[in-house]
Amino acid sequence: MRFEGKTVLITGGATGIGRATALAFAREGASVAIGDTSDLAAETVRMIERDGGRALFQPTDVASYEQVESLVRSAVTRFGGLHAAFNNAGILPATRPLHEVRPSDFDRVIAVNLRGIFNALHAEIAHMLGHGGGAIVNTASVAGVVADPGMSPYVASKHAVVGLTKAAAIEYGRRGIRINAIAPGLVRTPMTERWLADAAFRQSFFAEGPFAPSPLGRAAEPEEIAGTVLHLCSDAATFTIGQIAVVDGGQTVR
Numbered sequence: 001m002r003f004e005g006k007t008v009l010i011t012g013g014a015t016g017i018g019r020a021t022a023l024a025f026a027r028e029g030a031s032v033a034i035g036d037t038s039d040l041a042a043e044t045v046r047m048i049e050r051d052g053g054r055a056l057f058q059p060t061d062v063a064s065y066e067q068v069e070s071l072v073r074s075a076v077t078r079f080g081g082l083h084a085a086f087n088n089a090g091i092l093p094a095t096r097p098l099h100e101v102r103p104s105d106f107d108r109v110i111a112v113n114l115r116g117i118f119n120a121l122h123a124e125i126a127h128m129l130g131h132g133g134g135a136i137v138n139t140a141s142v143a144g145v146v147a148d149p150g151m152s153p154y155v156a157s158k159h160a161v162v163g164l165t166k167a168a169a170i171e172y173g174r175r176g177i178r179i180n181a182i183a184p185g186l187v188r189t190p191m192t193e194r195w196l197a198d199a200a201f202r203q204s205f206f207a208e209g210p211f212a213p214s215p216l217g218r219a220a221e222p223e224e225i226a227g228t229v230l231h232l233c234s235d236a237a238t239f240t241i242g243q244i245a246v247v248d249g250g251q252t253v254r
C-alpha cells in the first residue's frame, strides 16, 4: 500500500496503459482522478470502486488547458490533495510518409501528445508547489528515443516529451517535484491492436534472429508498464529525476 492516503491524477485512463496504471495505483491505496475524452474511463472508475477503491472520471481533452486545470481542481477538491500524476493520454495517427501527412493532423498530434503534457505539467506543478511537492511521470515512447518510418508527427511529439520532461525535472527538483518519463515499446492496447492483428506485422516484429526487432519476441501487457510508473512515483525513487525509463523488452538496446 505505497500510495495509501495519496491522490494520483491520470490522463488517458480509459483504456490500455492508463487504465492498468489506474487500477494498480488504486490497489496500492491511492485515490485516482482520471481525465479522458472517452467514456470508457467511467468503466475504469467502476472497476476501482468494485474493489473498494476511490476514483473519479472527469471528461477532459488534454489539449485544452482549461479542461486540464479543472481536472486538477476536481482531484484536489474531491480527494483533498494531489501527490502524483501520470500524464499519459496520447494518440497515434495512421502510418504515412511525411509528405502525405495532413498539416492539420500533425497539429492535432502535437496538441494532444505534447501540448497536452505541457498543460498537465503546468496545472499540476502550480498546485504541487504550494502543497508539499509530488511526483509526475509523462508517457513518451521508444518513438521519443529512436525514429520509426511513417510516424513523423508521433516521433516528433514523443521526442519533444522527452525534452520537456528533462527541462521540467531540472527546474523543479529542488522544489520537491520529481518529474520523469516512461518510454514503452510495443504494448498490447487498443492503440496497437490493428498492428497486432496483422499476421505480417507479427511475423516480422517477433521474428527470432540477430536482426529481429523484439528480443523478447512479444508485446508487453499494459500492467508491465504500470509497474515502472508506480515505482517512479514511489518513495523508492526519491533520487530519480529527469529519467526516461525505457520499458521495451530490449527493442532499442541494439
Ligand SMILES: NC(=O)c1ccc[n+]([C@@H]2O[C@H](COP(=O)([O-])OP(=O)(O)OC[C@H]3O[C@@H](n4cnc5c(N)ncnc54)[C@H](O)[C@@H]3O)[C@@H](O)[C@H]2O)c1
Residues within 6 Å of the ligand: 011, 012, 013, 014, 015, 016, 017, 018, 035, 036, 037, 038, 060, 061, 062, 063, 088, 089, 090, 091, 092, 112, 139, 140, 141, 142, 183, 184, 185, 186, 187, 188, 189, 190, 191, 192
Ligand atoms: N501501446 C503502445 O505500444 C505504446 C507504446 C509507446 C507509447 N505509448 C503511449 O502510451 C500512452 C497510452 O496509450 P495506450 O497504448 O494505452 O493506448 P490507448 O489508446 O488505450 O490509450 C490512450 C488513452 O488516451 C485517451 N486520449 C486520447 N486523446 C485524448 C485527449 N485529447 N484527451 C484526453 N485523453 C485522450 C484515449 O481515450 C485513451 O484512453 C499514449 O501516450 C501512447 O502514445 C503506447
